[in-house]
Amino acid sequence: MLHFIARRVLLMIPTLFVISALVYFIIDLPPGDCVTSQIEELLARGDPDAHQRAEELRELYGLNLPLWHRYLDWVAGIFRWDFGLSCQDTVPVADLISERMLLTIVMETCTIAFIWIVSFVIGVYAATHQYRWGDYVASFIGFIGLSIPNFLLALVLLYVGKVYFGLSIGGLMDPEYIDKPLSWGKVVSVMEHLIIPVVVIGMSGTAGMIRRLRANLLDELQKQYVVTGRAKGLPPMRLLVKYPLRHAINPFVADIGGLLPDVISGSVIVSVVLSLPTTGPMLLSALKTQDVNLAATFLLFVAVLTVIGMLISDLALAALDPRIRFGASAEK
Amino acid sequence: MTDTTPSGTPPESPRRAPHFVSQEPWDPYVADKLTAEQERYYMAGQWKLMWWRFRRHKPAVVSMVFLLLMYFSTLISEFIAPYDLHTRHSRYIFAAPQSVHLFHEGTFLGPFVYGLKMERDPATLQRIYSADTTKPQPLRFFCLGDSYEFWGLIEGRFHFVCPPEDGTIFLLGTDRLGRDMFSRIVYAARISLTIGVIGIALSFTLALILGGLAGYYGGWIDSIVQRLTEIIKSFPHLPLWLALSAALPVTWSPLLVYFGITIILALLDWPGLGRAVRSKLLSLREEDYAAAAQMMGAKPARIIGRHLLPGFMSHLIASATLSIPSMILAETALSFLGLGLRPPITSWGVLLNEATDINVVAVNWWLMLPVVPVILVILAYQFMGDGMRDAADPYA
Numbered sequence: 001m002l003h004f005i006a007r008r009v010l011l012m013i014p015t016l017f018v019i020s021a022l023v024y025f026i027i028d029l030p031p032g033d034c035v036t037s038q039i040e041e042l043l044a045r046g047d048p049d050a051h052q053r054a055e056e057l058r059e060l061y062g063l064n065l066p067l068w069h070r071y072l073d074w075v076a077g078i079f080r081w082d083f084g085l086s087c088q089d090t091v092p093v094a095d096l097i098s099e100r101m102l103l104t105i106v107m108e109t110c111t112i113a114f115i116w117i118v119s120f121v122i123g124v125y126a127a128t129h130q131y132r133w134g135d136y137v138a139s140f141i142g143f144i145g146l147s148i149p150n151f152l153l154a155l156v157l158l159y160v161g162k163v164y165f166g167l168s169i170g171g172l173m174d175p176e177y178i179d180k181p182l183s184w185g186k187v188v189s190v191m192e193h194l195i196i197p198v199v200v201i202g203m204s205g206t207a208g209m210i211r212r213l214r215a216n217l218l219d220e221l222q223k224q225y226v227v228t229g230r231a232k233g234l235p236p237m238r239l240l241v242k243y244p245l246r247h248a249i250n251p252f253v254a255d256i257g258g259l260l261p262d263v264i265s266g267s268v269i270v271s272v273v274l275s276l277p278t279t280g281p282m283l284l285s286a287l288k289t290q291d292v293n294l295a296a297t298f299l300l301f302v303a304v305l306t307v308i309g310m311l312i313s314d315l316a317l318a319a320l321d322p323r324i325r326f327g328a329s330a331e332k
Numbered sequence: 333m334t335d336t337t338p339s340g341t342p343p344e345s346p347r348r349a350p351h352f353v354s355q356e357p358w359d360p361y362v363a364d365k366l367t368a369e370q371e372r373y374y375m376a377g378q379w380k381l382m383w384w385r386f387r388r389h390k391p392a393v394v395s396m397v398f399l400l401l402m403y404f405s406t407l408i409s410e411f412i413a414p415y416d417l418h419t420r421h422s423r424y425i426f427a428a429p430q431s432v433h434l435f436h437e438g439t440f441l442g443p444f445v446y447g448l449k450m451e452r453d454p455a456t457l458q459r460i461y462s463a464d465t466t467k468p469q470p471l472r473f474f475c476l477g478d479s480y481e482f483w484g485l486i487e488g489r490f491h492f493v494c495p496p497e498d499g500t501i502f503l504l505g506t507d508r509l510g511r512d513m514f515s516r517i518v519y520a521a522r523i524s525l526t527i528g529v530i531g532i533a534l535s536f537t538l539a540l541i542l543g544g545l546a547g548y549y550g551g552w553i554d555s556i557v558q559r560l561t562e563i564i565k566s567f568p569h570l571p572l573w574l575a576l577s578a579a580l581p582v583t584w585s586p587l588l589v590y591f592g593i594t595i596i597l598a599l600l601d602w603p604g605l606g607r608a609v610r611s612k613l614l615s616l617r618e619e620d621y622a623a624a625a626q627m628m629g630a631k632p633a634r635i636i637g638r639h640l641l642p643g644f645m646s647h648l649i650a651s652a653t654l655s656i657p658s659m660i661l662a663e664t665a666l667s668f669l670g671l672g673l674r675p676p677i678t679s680w681g682v683l684l685n686e687a688t689d690i691n692v693v694a695v696n697w698w699l700m701l702p703v704v705p706v707i708l709v710i711l712a713y714q715f716m717g718d719g720m721r722d723a724a725d726p727y728a
Binding site: 027030031146147148149155156158163257258262264269272273283284290295298302303307310 | 563565566567568569570571572574575576578579580581582583661664665668669670671684687688690691693694697700703706707710711714
C-alpha cells in the first residue's frame with residue numbers, strides 16, 4: 001500500500017511540472033504584456049512620462065527577462081509560498097488569492113459531497129424500485145441535469161431569483177462578513193450562499209452518477225447469488241447492502257477521477273456567472289489582462305486540486321477493492 | 333448427365349423398385365426458405381440495418397429532422413431573417429418583443445403587428461414600449477426588405493417576411509443597439525452550429541491519426557500517446573480553453589479567430605475518441621484477416637484504413653455525434669465569457685455575452701432568449717446520438 005501511494009505521489013510531480021510550464025508559456029504567448037494596456041491608457045490621457053513609466057513597471061515585474069528566466073523564478077518562488085507580483089495592482093499574488101482558494105476548495109468539496117450523497121441515495125432507490133414512479137422521476141431529473149448546461153442554468157436561476165423572488169444570489173456571503181475574520185456567523189452565511197452554486201455545479205455530475213449507479217446495481221441485482229440469497233430468506237436490506245451494493249459502488253468511487261475535472265470546469269464558469277469570490281472570475285480577468293503570474297498560479301492551483309483529487313479517488317478505490325490493492329503491491 | 337427418366341427405361345425386374353430420380357432442379361436451400369420479409373432483412377447491408385434500427389428510436393428521428401431543419405436554415409439565414417445582422421434601429425433600443433396578431437377588433441386581417449410607441453418612465457428614465465392598438469400593420473411575405481449579400485457573394489433584398497411599410501417587426505425584441513434579436517439568433521445559428529461540426533471533424537481526424545498510430549504500432553508511440561491523453565483528460569478543460577483562447581492575438585481577424593477557436597476546441601477533445609480508436613485497433617490487429625493482409629504486403633495505412641477502420645466506424649461516428657454538443661457548449665461558454673468569438677462574427681454565445689449583467693436582463697428578459705436554441709440543439713444532439721449509439725451495432 002505504501003509503495004502504491006509513493007508511486008502515485010512521485011508520478012504527480014512531473015505531471016505538475018509539465019502542466020505549469022505549458023500553462024506559463026501559453027499565457028505569455030500573445031504579443032504584448034500586461035503593462036501594454038496600462039501604458040496605452042496613460043498615453044491616451046496624454047501622460048508625457050508614459051514610456052518611462054512603462055520601463056519602470058517592466059523592470060518591477062521582471063518583464064525584460066526572458067520567458068524561461070521568469071518561469072524559473074516563479075517556480076522557485078512557489079516553494080516559499082511566493083507567487084510573484086500581480087500585474088494589476090502590484091500586490092503579491094499570494095495575498096490576492098489565499099481566501100479565494102480556500103473558498104474554492106470549500107465549494108468544490110461541498111459539490112463533490114453533494115453529488116455523492118444525492119446520487120447515492122437516488123441511484124440506490126431508483127435501482128431497487130425499477131419502473132416505479134420514483135425511478136421515472138429520477139431518470140427525468142437525470143436527463144434534465146445532463147442536457148442543460150450549468151452556466152445557462154445558473155443564468156436562468158439568477159434571472160428567476162432576481163425577478164420573482166427579488167433576491168440576488170451572487171456572492172458567497174452576506175456583505176457584512178466580507179473581509180471580516182472567520183466567525184461562526186460567517187461560516188453559516190457562506191453555507192447558505194453555497195447551496196445554489198453547489199446544486200448548479202453538481203447537477204450534471206449527479207445526473208451521470210445516478211445513471212451509472214442505477215445501471216451497475218441493476219446488473220448486480222439480477223445475478224444468481226442475489227436470487228439464492230433471497231430464496232434462503234436473507235432480510236432484503238442485508239441482501240442489498242452486503243454484496244450487490246459493495247460491487248456496484250466500485251465504479252462509483254473510481255468515477256471521482258472523471259468527475260473532478262468537470263466539477264472544476266463547471267465551478268469556474270458558474271462562479272463567473274454568479275460572481276462568486278472564488279478563483280473563476282479572477283482567473284478570467286487575469287487571462288484577459290495577461291497577468292501571467294496570477295493566471296498561472298490559478299491554473300497551477302486547479303491542476304494541483306485535480307491531481308490530489310485523483311490521488312484520493314485512487315486511494316479510496318484501493319482501500320475498497322482488494323484486487324486493486326494487491327494488484328498494485330504485486331507489481332513490484 | 334445421365335438421363336434416367338423412369339418412363340424411358342422399362343423395369344428390369346418386377347421385384348425391384350424402380351430407380352427414381354426427380355427431374356426437378358435441386359435447390360440445396362429448400363429446407364430454410366426465407367419469407368420475403370426475412371430475405372429483405374438478411375440481405376440488407378450494414379448501413380441499411382443501422383438505418384432501420386435507428387428509425388425505431390422515435391425521439392432520435394424527431395431530433396434528426398429538427399437538426400436537419402436547423403442546418404438547412406443556416407443555408408438561407410439571409411432569407412429567413414427579416415433584418416440584417418447589423419441593422420440598427422436607434423429609435424427602438426431594448427424594444428420588447430412584438431407579437432403577431434391575426435384578428436383586429438374581431439375581424440380577420442391575416443398576420444399583422446401593432447406599431448410600437450416609446451415612452452420614458454419619468455422616474456427611472458427606463459424606456460417603456462407599448463403597442464399602438466389602433467392601427468394594425470399587416471406583415472409582408474416574400475418581399476423586398478433589408479439588402480444583404482447572400483453568402484457574402486450575391487446581393488439581394490428578398491426576404492421571407494418583411495416589416496410592414498414604415499413599421500417594425502421585432503419578434504424577439506431588440507438589444508442595446510436596437511438590433512433585431514430574432515434576426516441575430518437566425519444568423520448566429522450559422523456559426524454556433526458549424527463550429528461543432530468543424531471542430532468534431534478536426535478532433536475526429538486527430539483521434540484517427542494518433543489513436544491509429546498508438547493502437548497499430550504499440551510500443552513507445554503508444555505510451556507517449558497514452559500519457560498525453562491521460563494528462564489532457566485529467567485536466568479541467570474550461571480553464572485550459574480559456575488560457576488558449578486568451579492566447580489568440582487580438583490582431584487576428586474575426587474569421588481567423590473562428591478557426592483558431594475551432595482548433596482549440598478540437599485540441600482538447602480528441603483524447604476520448606482517440607482512446608476508443610486505440611483500444612479497438614489493439615484488439616482488431618490480432619485478427620486473422622489483419623495478419624493475412626499484412627502477409628500479402630499491404631501497407632499499414634491500407635490495413636488500418638481498408639480493413640480495420642470499417643469494422644468500428646459506426647461506433648466512432650456515434651460517439652463523435654455525442655460529443656458535438658459539448659463542442660457547441662464550449663464555444664458558447666467561451667464567447668459568453670468574452671474570450672471566444674468576437675463581433676462581428678456572431679454566435680449564440682456572443683449574443684448571450686450581452687446577458688451577463690443580470691440587472692439589464694431582469695428588465696429586458698428577451699436578451700436571454702438565445703439560451704433556448706442552445707438547449708434545444710443540445711437536447712436534439714443528445715437524443716440523436718443515443719439513437720445512433722443503439723443503432724451502431726445492428727447485429728446485437
